[in-house]
Amino acid sequence: MPEKMTDDQRRAFLAEGTRTAVFATVRPDGRPHAVPVWFALDGDDILVNLGADTVKGKALKENPRVSVVADDPVPPYSFVSVEGVAEIVSDPDDVRLGSELIARRYLGEAGQEVIDGWLAYATSPGKVIVRVRPEHFVAIAKVGG
Template identity: 40%
Template sequence: MQNMSRDEWWAFASDGTRTGKLATVRVNGAAHVAPIWFVLNEQDGYDEVVFNTGAESVKGKALRRDPRFSLCVDDSTPPYSYVVVQGEATLSEDLDESLVWATKIAARYMGEDKADVFGKRNAVPGELLVRGRITKVTAHANVAD
């Protein structure tokens, strides 16, 4: 097993259409984990995870109440690798900003040819843009080696 550098974990988490598994905490203290589409972004000297979610979803409600989250991105084939980031979310309902990011996210997961359609579908009232400032990263490659 080897620790990944910042460049290595960034490339790993951004590769292809790997989804993230987002962990938040429900109001009763129970953990909630859900797969998400996301992109990474460098913003004013810090790294962030950017994604959309419904304002009334479990994720949306949890992040409004407590902005802390964890996100795991993994490769489930040998020799296995993973990245876990911890962060603090800022939520926005700005539809113009949401459209920019929803389109970038859609391009990653659905392809450039469908990015505009999916971007517009996800940048609507009732959807939140989540910009999660990364505060800690644990990243290991070749876990089974």
């Protein structure tokens, strides 16, 4: 039987390893748009790096409501679903700080040269950090297996 995660378990699950999350927005015409993304945590906030003029970036300008879901695909499964409001952060220092958190999570073992290369891309013109401020969580832990 599945069990709800505590807040600490939820944070640990989201911070563990290099699992990706599905980031879902609503396009201006109402169609959903969901894609896998790298992310990092800042407290309970979820940070995602993206281009301001991508489908995601344009959708967020019209409707900042998002859903972010991270899962463990190994049976009997675990997942965290976050619904919240996204803030687009374009201040270069904040974009660098958020992007560095993401880079260290996913590229930390690859070495500083690889991290620096990704940071050059992640902080290039038009790149932003999206800070998702959670309003609702569903966090289910696997039991057994």
